Amino acid sequence: MKLNKSNLNRLAPEVALPAYTLSDTRQGIAHIGVGGFHRAHQAYYTDALMNTGEALDWAICGVGLRAEDRRARDDLKEQDYLFTLFELGDTDDTEVRVIGAIRDMLLAEDGAEALIDKLASPEIRIVSLTITEGGYCIDDSNGEFMAHLPQIQHDLSNPNAPRTVFGFLCAALAKRRAAGTPAFTLMSCDNLPHNGAVTRKALLAFAALRDADLRDWIERNVSFPNAMVDRITPMTSIQHRLQLHDKHSIDDAWPVVCEPFVQWVLEDKFVNGRPAWEKVGVQFTDDVTPYEEMKIKLLNGSHLALTYLGFLKGYRFVHETMNDPLFVRYMRAYMDLDVTPQLAPVPGIDLTEYKNTLVARFSNQAIADQLERVCSDGSSKFPKFTVPTLNRLIADGRETKRVALVVAAWALYLKGVDENGHTYTIPDPRAAFCQALVADDALITQRLLEVEEIFGTAIPRSPEFVAAFEWCCNSLREVGVTQTLERVLAV
Template identity: 40%
Template sequence: MPADAPRLSRAGSAPRRSIVHLGPGAFFRAFNAVFTEEAMAAEGGDWGITAVSLRSAGARDQMAPQSGAYTSVTLSESGNRAQVIGAIVEVLVAPEDPEAVLAALADPAVKIVSLTITEKGYSHNPATGALRLEDVDIAHDLANSAAPRSAIGFIVEALARRRAAGVAPFTVLSCDNLPSNGHLAKGVTLDFARARDAGLAAWIEAEVPFPATMVDRITPATTQADVDALAAAEGYLDPACVVHESFRQWVIEDRFAQGRPAWEAAGVQFVQNVDAHETMKLRCLNGTHSTLAYLGYLAGLETISDAAHDPLFAALLERLWAVEILPTVPQPEGEDLPAYTAALLDRYRDRAIRHRLWQIAMDGSQKLPQRLLGTIADQRAKGVLPQGLCLAVAAWMRYVGGVDEAGQPIDVRDPLAARLKAESDGAGDAAGKVAVLLAFGEVFPEALATDAAFRAAVTEAYSRLATEGARAAIEGYLSGAA
C-alpha cells in the first residue's frame, strides 16, 4: 500500500435521502447500495440512503471520514474492478442516538425502509415464524417505545409516529435470505404492533406494503489484504470497501407505497410473486452453502472454492441438486433450474472469492429451517428420505459440539451455541446427541423431530461422521451405502 495514500472522499454532492436501511454490513454495501447507485445514474432521482447500525459503530467509523462514499470491488481471477459508490449519505448508530434514527424513519421524505439484519434480527422462532415476545430486546422495546433496540421496535415506533402525524407509511423491504421474507417481516411487525396497540396494528396491516425479495451475491468478509490491494491498485485508502463476486440477482415483488428507484435499469427483476425464486435460491445456493460449511469445515477445508474444487465435494453438490433439492423447487419464471445449479458450481469454484466456511456456518440454528429442513420436509411428505441432506443436518450437529475431526476447538457463533453444546455434551452416544438436538423446537418443527425415519438417518450419519469422518461419510452417501 502506498505510504501516503489519501483517504477516499466523496466526489460531488450527496443525493437527498429517500431510503433508510437497517443493517449496513458488507452485503448491503455490495448489493442494495450498488443497485441504487446505478439506478440513479441511469434514470435520475434522489434515492440517497441513511444507513443505520443497530449494534456497533464500525461501519459509521469507517465511512464518516469519507462522507459515506466507499468502494465496491468485483473480484475475478482475470482481474478486479473497483467502483466508488455514493448512494449512502450518512450512517447512524442506533444505540448512541435512537431518537435520531426514529426521526429519520419518521421523515416524510423517506419512502422505503430496507433490511439486511440476518435471520436473528427478526427476533422470531425460526420453526414457526412468530415473534418471540420474550426476546430481551423485544420486551425492552414494548416497554420503552421511544428508545428501541430492535429493528422491529424501530419500525413500529416510526410507523406509529407517521400515523399520528398523518404521514403516509414507508414500504418495508426485507432483503435477508429467508423464505417469504416479506411475509415474515410483516408477521413479526404485526405481532409487535398488536402487543402494543391493536389500532396501530390494523393500520399497518391495511397500509404498509411488505414486498418479498430474493437477493443473491456472494460477499466474503473484507480483510486487511483487500484494503491494501485496493490502495495499491487505485491509489487511495478505503477501510470501508467491500468485495464480492461479479454475479448478482435481485428479484422483488413490485408493491411500494410511495414509489421506488428505477432498479430495473440496473438489472433488478420485478415480479408479482417471488416465492419460487426465493425457494430456488435458498435451497439450491444457501442449502448447499450450509452443507459445504459444516461438512467441509469438519473435513479441514477453509473456503467454498476449496470445497468446490474437491472432486468428492463437487460430486456431493451435483447429487444433492439433481436428486434431493431440485425435485422440491417450483419452476421460477424465466429460470432454467439445471443451468442455474451448473452456474452455481462455477461460481463456487471461483478462487478469487475466498468465502470462508466458518463465516457461512455462523447462526446455523437460525438458518437450518429455511436452508435445509424445508427441503427435507417436502421430501418426507412425498415419502422420500433425502440421505444427503440428513448427512448435512448431522454435520451441523457435529459442528455445534464444538470440536473438529482433529480434536481442535471450533469457535461456534450461534445465538443458541451455549445450550446446543451443553445439551450435546451431556447426551452420551450418537443417538442421544441427535435426540436432544432434535428436541430444540426453535430449530426443528415437530413433524420432523418426531419422524422416526428422519431421526434414524440423522443418527446413522452422525455416527459415521464421529467414527469415520466427513470424507468417508460423503463417500458412503455417494456410493449408496449411507
C-alpha cells in the first residue's frame, strides 16, 4: 500500500497512525538538515506530543540546503510528507508508526527568498539543526570560526542570496529584527559537545562579519539550548524498505529505521515558546553537560573504538563486531578503564547499567547498523569523540594504548583496503587530504598526528602516546586486528 493521506486508514492494523488531523496542524518549527536522525528523534517526539492532542501548532517545515536534499523532499512530498518509523530490535515489542509531524519541506535551490521568508515568519518560533559535526565551520584546533571558507565568504558578499546555514539564519534574523518579529530559538540537535554553545559561537562570529548591530541583536534575543540526543539510526537501505513492505505492506519511498531506544536531554532555554516535550519523555535540565559527556565519550567514543577495527577486520555491520567476543572485551575495557574514571556523576543514571545498555544496543542484530555510517566523517568525529578522552589520559599520566589503537585503526583504514584485500571508498569530505597523510608508512606519525585541527597539540607531544600509536600501527600491519586486540587486552 503506497503511503499517503488517502491510504492511511487502509494500512495494516498493527501500524500506528497519527491521532490528529493533518490539516489541523500549523508549522512552528523549521528544521535544517532533514535526514534519518531528525525523523527518528525530534520529529518522533513532536509527533508523539501531537498524538495527545497538544502541540498542533508546532508542526515542522523541513529545510534542505544541499542539492542532494531534493530527492528526500520529492520522496516526502509524493507521500504528503508522511513517513514510516520502523523500529527494529531483538524483541517483539517494536513499533511501526506513521509520523505526520513534518508538513512541508523547502529547498534553498528553489529560491533563497522563499526560504528566508519562511525562517523570518512569526509562526516559526524554533529553528533546529542537524547539519553534522563538521557543519558548524569551527576549527577544532583553536575553537575559532573558519571565516575564510569560500562558502562563508560567498554569503558575506551576497547576504540576500546565501548558501550556508549561517547566511540563511542571519538573513532571516535581520528580517525579523526589521519587522519587529520576536527572535526564534536556535536548537542544535547535532552530536557534538555543547552543541548550543558551538552554534551560538559560530552564528555570532558570522553575524559580526556581516553586521555588527545584527550580531548584538542576536546575542540579546536568540537562545541556544544545549542538548544530548541519542538514537541509533542506520542509513535506510533497499532491504529495509523491502522488509517494511513484506512484513507490514507499506510502500514507503523513504522510511526511517531505528532502534527502540531513544533519549533527549535538553536545556530549558527557549525565547519564543516550545512544545511540552517533557510530556512524551524528553528530560529538561539546567545543565546538559554531564549527560553529553557520558553519551559522547561512552557511546560515540566506543563506536569509533569498534568501527575502524571492525572494518579492517572485514566486518561491515556493528552487530558483527559485537558477535566477536574479542571486540566486546575491548569495548568494555575502553569504557571501564579509559572513559568512566573521567566522568562526573550523571543525575538519574547508573553508569554501569548505561554501559550494559550500550553493549545490548550495539549488539542489535535486527537493525543492521552499517559500519560505513559510523566510519563516516572521521576527521570531524575524532576531535569530538576521542581526542578529549585521550587528552585527559595524557594529562593524568594514564595508559594510552587502548585509545592509541583507535587512532592507529583509523590511520590504516584510511588506506582504503582491509586485511582481506577488499577495497572501499572513504566517506569523509576530507578523504583525499586524510588519505595523503597516511600514504607513506614511514611518515604516518609525523603527518597524521600533527594535524592540529584533528589532534590538537598535546597528543603529538606525548612520547608515551606516540610510542603506543606506532606500536599499534606496526602490530596491525604485522599480525592483523585479532592478534593486536589480544596483545592490547593482555597489557
